[in-house]
Amino acid sequence: MSSEEQAYTILDICSAAEKGDTALLKNVIAAAPHLVRQDTAANDEHQAIHHAVYGGHTEAVRLLLAAGADPLNGIYPHREATTAYAMAQDRGMTDIVEVIDAWLSEHRGASSAGQQFTEAAEAGDYDTLIRMLDGQPDLINATDVRGRTALFKAIDRGTPSMVNLLLDRGTAVDHRDANGESPLAACLFHSWKVPEDQYAVYTAIGGILIGRGAPYTVWAAAAMGDVEGVHRKRDEIEEALQDANDPHPVTVTAFRGHAEALHLLLDAGADPDAPYTINVAGETIDQWGQPLWLACNRGHHEVVELLLKRGARANVALYASGSAVQWPYQAGNRRTADLMFLYGAVGDPLSYCLIGDMAALSEHLAAHPDEGKSLLWSALLAGNETVVEHTLTHEPPVPKEQQFTLLSQAIRGWRIGNLKINNENWDRRSLQRNLERLLDHGFNPNLRNNRTSRADFTILHHLAAKTCNAAAYGHTEEEMINFARVLIDAGADVNALETQLMSTPLAWAARQGNGTLVRYLLSRGADPDLAGSAWATPMAWAERKNHEDI
Structure with a gap:
């Protein structure tokens, strides 16, 4: 330099x-x-x-x-x-x-027509898709602002019928978006957060794409678990391992749970850790272990065992992602969790708080005393009332500058939902009660996010930005309103303005189209006209986002 x-x-x-x-x-x-x-x-x-x-x-x-x-x-x-x-x-x-x-x-290649067309696909609006294609057939390969065609949207939705419709109309099966991702990669390396029954749907869509002309590379064969295909294309493995366009072959194969195909990749010299680097604010940070993390998350014991035997490190390094062993441990998958521990995996306070294993938590903190500083953070995210109450009662008062982050943990913890938690006593209502505990111990509900001076939103703003996602997390509108009630009853300013969007919590709820919260905030005294600028009023947000009911 x-x-x-x-x-x-x-x-x-x-x-x-x-x-x-x-x-x-x-x-x-x-x-x-x-x-x-x-x-x-x-x-x-x-x-x-x-x-x-x-x-x-x-x-x-x-x-x-x-x-x-x-x-x-x-x-x-x-x-x-x-x-x-x-x-x-x-x-x-x-x-x-x-x-x-x-x-x-x-x-x-973005255009307004392309944006409208891809949004119709994203919404599952077959009538609009067909009508637009009938009037303008070349829209079939139009892209949104991220360079993604309607085919990507249909894949994201997990709708084979729409995928077939678009392919029948001539969409490019090998188009790559602005990040270099192909439809097949988007299909077979989808989010791990989708419901369990969707995984088989994505596999089926992958088969459709391949049958309709998606390049059948060694990457595709491994991702589909085609052992014979991987063997037949083994000369391509070394090149595939160096290809930055698609997810690492070891990672996607581990994610899909294909132990035999993974075995062939490792035999060909693939690194079981699939290491890479990321840049965070100008600092290069080494990352490793995504295959193991995903295999643990998905419960693929054979894959986990194979990776560990072939040298994968049991303690992964993935930015803001936590440990790999947390997944089988939290889900009660003792067989896989014990295997990970035998290979040297170290648990974490969040997992112990979720499961309620106080003995393991105590031993962990004795061995890693520095992690005691973030114990309250973990306990709030986990909804562990015992640890939260003990920490608030017996530890030194929490400094004011740390309180906003801890308040937000109750809201963030609420978004965990009921994701694979093997604790029959775990009660999602504990998250609300822990928020009440923080407020009862003097936490100020009007504190501002202190990451930056501009993003100075309150916890009530933060809640308003969270939409109920019952499919993924099991949220209810009642929970959302209960959190708002707890905050407002404790003195949260329902008309607080933040700097970045110059808006109140009501305006944020209107922006999100969250009618239930809009009505509740109005009932608690929210000003329907207040904003830092004319473009930031609740009505302006609702109109811009086409939320006609609001």
Whole structure:
């Protein structure tokens, strides 16, 4: 790294972008181009393009896009609402929106018709899909702003009939999106959070795609568990291991639970840890163990055993993902959990709190005393009332600067739902009671998120941004309202304004289309007109997001 490159920091490029200082911005980009897509910090995902939008500087946005900025990168924990593109649209920054639209069209083939068509597929709206195709057949390969065709949306939905419809109409089976992902990869390496019965549906869709012309590589054969196919294409394995476009062959094969196919990959020299690196706020961090983590998550004992025997490390390193052994241990899969422990896996306080194993928790903290500092965090996420009550009563008071994160854990814990927890005494209502405990012990419900000065939302805002997802988590509207009630009864300001979206909790609920919460907040005194700007009123959000009922 040159001395000139070292002289510039992420704060320099963000400041130049927000001030519209194009001369400085050009200098920083020329000397340190990596800063264009770098997060401000490990706990702050603001990038320079977000600051260019905050400042309303069209030319700064144009320069950053030309240098590789992504206008669709959002900021945790509300990424969808905080992309540069979304924030410019919401603020009515027409010039910036036009610049981003032109970039998306040139680099990702996006168009308004393509967006409408792919949204129809995402919604499962067959009538609109067919009507649009009948009127404009070339829409079949139109893409959204992320370079994904309607076929990707049909796969995401897990609907074979829509997949077949689109293939019959001529959609490209080998199209790759802006991240280089193919439809087959999206199908066979889908989210692990989908309901159990959907896994077989994705396998069936994978077969459809292959039967309709998706390239049948060694990666595809391994992902489908085709041992003969992997053997026949074994000369392709080394190249597949180096291909960054698709998920690592070992990872997807472990995820799908294909032990025999995995055996062939490992025999060919594949690393059972499937190591890679990620960049977090300019720091390169080594990662390993995703195959083992996913195999443990899915309960594939044979795969877990094979990976461990072939040298996989039992203690994985996956950013913000926890341990691998947590999955079989929490689910009561003693056979796999014991195997992991025998190979040296170390448990974690979150798992012990979920299961209620106080003996294991005590021994763990004795061996790892530093983890006692985050015990309350784990207990809240797990809904462990005993540990929460003990910690609040017998440990030193929690510093004010840590309280917001702990309050949010009860809300985050609520989103765990009933995911494979082997504890007959586990009661999801414990999460609400633990939130009440925090408030009873003096936690302030009007504290602000302190990750950044701009993302200064309250816990009530945070709750309003969470939509009920009964299919994935078993949430109920009653729970959502109970959390709001607990917070407001404890003094949460129902009309608090935050800086980033200039909105109240009511406006956030309106943005999400959460009618039940909108009605409840209005009943508790929420101002239907209050906002930091005209574009941020609850009505403005509801209208922009087409929530007609709100």
